Amino acid sequence: MARPFTPKVVTANDLTQGDVVYFTAQGSWTREHEQAELFEDEAHAQLCLLNAQSQGDIVGAYLADAQPGPNGPQPVHFREAFRAIGPSNYAHGKQEDATHV
Amino acid sequence: MYSYTDFDEAFVRNRVTQFRGQVARRIDGSLTEDEFKPLRLMNGLYLQLHAYMLRVAVPYGTLNSTQLRKLAEIADKWDKGYGHVTTRQNMQYNWPKLNDVPDILDALADVEMHAIQTSGNTIRNVTADHFAGAAADEIEDPRPIAELLRQWSTDHPEFQFLPRKFKFAVTGSSTDRAVTRAHDIGLRMVRNDAGEPGFEVIVGGGLGRTPMAGKIIRGFLPKADLLPYVEAIVSVYNLLGRRDNKYKARIKITVHENGLDRIQELVEARFDTLRVQFGGIDQTILAGIERQFSPPTYIPKSVKAFEVAYKSDPVFRSWADTNIAEHKAADYTIVTVSLKAIGQTPGDVTSDQMRALADLARKYSHDELRFSHEQNIILPHVHRGDLADIHAALKSVGLATANIGLVSDIIACPGMDYCALATARSIPVAQAIASRFDELKMEHEIGPLKIKISGCINACGHHHVGHIGILGLDRAGVENYQVTLGGDSTETFVIGKRAGPGFAYDEIVPAVERLIMAYLDLRTSEDEVFLKTYQRLGAEPFVDALYPKQDQANAA
Numbered sequence: 001m002a003r004p005f006t007p008k009v010v011t012a013n014d015l016t017q018g019d020v021v022y023f024t025a026q027g028s029w030t031r032e033h034e035q036a037e038l039f040e041d042e043a044h045a046q047l048c049l050l051n052a053q054s055q056g057d058i059v060g061a062y063l064a065d066a067q068p069g070p071n072g073p074q075p076v077h078f079r080e081a082f083r084a085i086g087p088s089n090y091a092h093g094k095q096e097d098a099t100h101v
Numbered sequence: 102m103y104s105y106t107d108f109d110e111a112f113v114r115n116r117v118t119q120f121r122g123q124v125a126r127r128i129d130g131s132l133t134e135d136e137f138k139p140l141r142l143m144n145g146l147y148l149q150l151h152a153y154m155l156r157v158a159v160p161y162g163t164l165n166s167t168q169l170r171k172l173a174e175i176a177d178k179w180d181k182g183y184g185h186v187t188t189r190q191n192m193q194y195n196w197p198k199l200n201d202v203p204d205i206l207d208a209l210a211d212v213e214m215h216a217i218q219t220s221g222n223t224i225r226n227v228t229a230d231h232f233a234g235a236a237a238d239e240i241e242d243p244r245p246i247a248e249l250l251r252q253w254s255t256d257h258p259e260f261q262f263l264p265r266k267f268k269f270a271v272t273g274s275s276t277d278r279a280v281t282r283a284h285d286i287g288l289r290m291v292r293n294d295a296g297e298p299g300f301e302v303i304v305g306g307g308l309g310r311t312p313m314a315g316k317i318i319r320g321f322l323p324k325a326d327l328l329p330y331v332e333a334i335v336s337v338y339n340l341l342g343r344r345d346n347k348y349k350a351r352i353k354i355t356v357h358e359n360g361l362d363r364i365q366e367l368v369e370a371r372f373d374t375l376r377v378q379f380g381g382i383d384q385t386i387l388a389g390i391e392r393q394f395s396p397p398t399y400i401p402k403s404v405k406a407f408e409v410a411y412k413s414d415p416v417f418r419s420w421a422d423t424n425i426a427e428h429k430a431a432d433y434t435i436v437t438v439s440l441k442a443i444g445q446t447p448g449d450v451t452s453d454q455m456r457a458l459a460d461l462a463r464k465y466s467h468d469e470l471r472f473s474h475e476q477n478i479i480l481p482h483v484h485r486g487d488l489a490d491i492h493a494a495l496k497s498v499g500l501a502t503a504n505i506g507l508v509s510d511i512i513a514c515p516g517m518d519y520c521a522l523a524t525a526r527s528i529p530v531a532q533a534i535a536s537r538f539d540e541l542k543m544e545h546e547i548g549p550l551k552i553k554i555s556g557c558i559n560a561c562g563h564h565h566v567g568h569i570g571i572l573g574l575d576r577a578g579v580e581n582y583q584v585t586l587g588g589d590s591t592e593t594f595v596i597g598k599r600a601g602p603g604f605a606y607d608e609i610v611p612a613v614e615r616l617i618m619a620y621l622d623l624r625t626s627e628d629e630v631f632l633k634t635y636q637r638l639g640a641e642p643f644v645d646a647l648y649p650k651q652d653q654a655n656a657a
Contacts (some may be wrong), residue, residue: 016128016199018152056130057147077578079517082526083150087518089446089528092181092196093151 007071009036010052011083012061020083020094022054023061031094033084034072041064056060102165102395102469103248105213113210116217120144121203128200143223146202146619149521155202156193156219157209160248161271162190162472164214166459168468173213173455179205185457186440186448187514188561189268190228190472191219194237195519206569209241217255222263224254224335230272230279231473232589234394235435235481239428240290240298243273245391246327249383253328264342265336265350268307275592280474282306282315282594283566285338285352286331289592291321299323302445304334304364305356308560312596313353316361318368326376328383333371337364393555397467397482399430409490417492419545420503425488428481434488436466436480437473438495439502439510443539446533447513448476457498457602465491474563475512477505506549509535510615512563516556516573517580523556525606530554533610538617545615552589566590567618568632570597571609582609584616586643587635602643612647619646623624 012024022036030036039045045063052061067077075081086093089098105113120140127137145156157172164172172192176184179201180194187193197205209215219226227247234242250269254260260267270284281287287303300322305466306315322330338352341359349358356364410417424633426435438458443445450458458478462470471479483491493499504510511534514520516527531554538544553567557574564570568587581603590596595620604612617631623642634642 013148013152018148018197019197020151028296050646059134078580079150079575082517084266085193086151088526089449090181 003044004078005040005042006065007034007067007073008039008063009047009066010039010045010061011036011064011080012052012058015059023048027051027082029058031097032072033066033075033080034069036073038066038068038073040093052072053094102163103160103390107212109252112216113213113217114207115142116211116215117206118578120206124199124203128228133173136282139221142220143217143626144202144206145219146197146199147220147520149195149229150517151267151519152196153199153202154199154214154519155193155205155263156187157184157192157214157216158226159190159192159214160217160251161227161244162231162474163229163233163244164207164213164470164472164520165468165469166463168212168214168247168457168499169459171208171214173452175205175208176455178208178337183449185515186472186476186478188449188474188476188514188563189226190231192472195515195517203578204377205264206325208618210461214496220395222265222267222281223269224250224260224263224269226513227251227254227260227269227271228279228284228474228518231471231475232278232426232435232481233273233471234396235428235433236274236276236278237429239274239429240292241273242396243288245291245387246288247271248390249271249328249443250331250385252386253332253383260311260339261341261410264344264355265347265352267352269331271584277590277592277594278473279561280566280594282591283308283312283563283590284315286334288327288331289317293323297323300331302334303359305353307351307353308563308565308596309351310352311351312560314594314596315353316356318361318365325384326372329375329379330368330372333368333375337367337371341367365582372467397469397573398432399482400484401432402484402486403433404485406489407485408485410492411627414489416496416501417489420492420501421488421547421641423503423507424505429481432485434483434485436483436488436491437505438478438500439501439504440477441504441510441535442499442502443504443509444532444536446528447511450478454498455498457494457500461491461494469564473512504544505553508538508550508552509544510551510553511535511552511643512567514555514557514562516554517564517642518558522559523573524558524575525553525556526606527554527562527571527573530571530573530580530582530606530609537610537614541614542615545616545625546569546630547621548627550617550632552613554587564588565596566594567597568635569613571613576603576605580606582606582612583646584612585610586616586640587632589632598640600640600647603649614641615646615649619643648652
């Protein structure tokens with residue numbers, strides 16, 4: 001029996017900067033997990049993944065599990081949670097960018 | 102130290118120019134990622150969790166002050182002001198931008214460095230004993246051989262697409278500080294009955310998914326036969342090694358599946374052909390390299406300053422007792438500078454620290470430094486009389502931690518804080534263990550102990566050969582840490598045994614603490630180190646400490 005589809009976001013790394021990006025409902029890329037489009041429908045998710053993969057300015061797009069949160073999608077797996085924040089030994093990566101806002 | 106020839110210089114510069122073009126074509130879209138990825142990997146550039154990562158080769162871990170200064174400059178200009186020393190004696194930058202990488206490679210070329218073959222299915226950076234050329238127990242400095250291997254393997258046309266990556270380690274000492282048994286080819290210098298130096302050639306060792314101790318394929322290989330012999334091994338592997346399954350592609354599996362006898366037969370046959378073809382050119386080149394590794398001119402001078410400081414300053418005494426090793430020259434010592442300050446990331450060194458170390462190397466260590474696979478930095482040729490000045494200088498930049506070989510001198514891979522392959526974090530576990538034993542003020546009482554942590558099964562953190570090894574895994578979406586016991590990376594090589602079920606992230610530090618407390622109860626005296634107690638008693642009392650029985654736990 002096929003496993004039921006769980007909600008997903010499309011994520012990748014930026015080609016030149018290398019940092020983590022997420023696909024939005026507008027078809028653009030964002031640095032914020034909460035700005036990503038959350039796909040509840042598998043066919044739609046696969047289609048958007050294909051669209052995302054065809055874009056030249058990102059690398060390695062894939063579908064990652066996510067769940068709805070108060071301000072937008074939240075990561076489910078701890079790997080995606082780290083990707084959404086940055087490393088735990090220094091305040092580098094997205095957490096560093098956040099403090100500059 | 103080896104200096105580049107015009108050929109080396111032109112080769113490295115051409116490679117940078119070539120890569121600059123490849124990066125430009127990737128960014129303008131003429132190259133797809135599938136086309137570009139093998140090209141960037143050939144030049145040491147990975148894409149990790151949060152950013153690109155550039156792995157810079159430090160051949161056999163040796164570098165001079167000018168090179169270290171350049172590494173500091175790169176860290177400031179194109180990264181976040183620090184670098185990470187790896188278990189393969191390389192330096193990794195965690196935050197470069199793709200369009201800056203060609204400039205970084207050019208900056209490296211300015212000081213005779215590169216990132217070539219630090220990735221991909223090629224012969225990787227050759228590692229060596231980090232005390233090479235200085236150790237008291239050494240037959241010969243193994244670095245000329247390591248340099249010969251580097252020149253031979255760089256862009257070797259036959260070996261650019263091996264079934265899988267291929268790692269060499271070389272030591273000239275009877276004490277194995279280079280983990281030769283865990284390499285695709287390990288070379289240990291030995292003497293034959295006539296007293297001539299040669300190599301014990303070890304093949305098919307490795308950690309990772311299928312840890313195996315390397316097997317001796319030749320007990321004594323004359324030095325002059327080394328290059329044709331290792332070329333024979335790699336070429337036999339190139340034809341025989343499996344390309345159908347990534348997990349069965351390393352030479353350890355080739356040796357395991359075909360048997361050592363069969364491999365030996367094929368290698369010896371190939372060697373007979375190759376030896377004639379080499380015709381001695383390798384020996385001419387080696388002689389030229391050896392001239393560049395002549396030992397430094399040792400200076401006789403007073404050791405008074407050392408004696409005074411040793412008597413009067415307990416902090417200096419503790420450091421000198423822990424971080425200094427015996428040198429082959431009278432009144433000289435080998436200083437290991439710890440990159441394991443309590444609570445810091447193992448192996449990370451800031452640009453300011455790099456510059457301070459470069460100054461110290463220039464002033465006190467014949468302009469030489471080493472990166473060790475244990476993620477520390479070595480000043481290899483230091484006069485005893487200069488130790489107090491060096492200690493004071495190290496203290497001022499946070500590099501005077503007196504913990505070499507102790508519980509907080511932990512090897513840890515980058516783990517899931519950086520690495521795309523990782524299944525769990527390593528760094529925070531290392532930080533927490535070091536901080537815990539610092540709180541307990543027990544480090545020196547515990548004595549020599551090697552804890553090694555990997556954040557995935559690929560074992561970059563060498564957990565199989567830690568006295569206590571920790572492997573971070575993903576168990577149903579949660580970080581989980583398995584403990585292995587009794588590993589040994591030296592000439593008495595042992596792959597540690599898994600103790601039992603894993604521990605959750607917040608349980609692993611208390612588990613290690615129970616293990617060490619049990620050791621303190623079990624040891625016969627302070628002289629019996631953890632590994633010896635483990636070997637004497639076996640795993641049982643340690644497993645009991647790791648997994649207290651329910652009734653005991655309730656009573657406690």
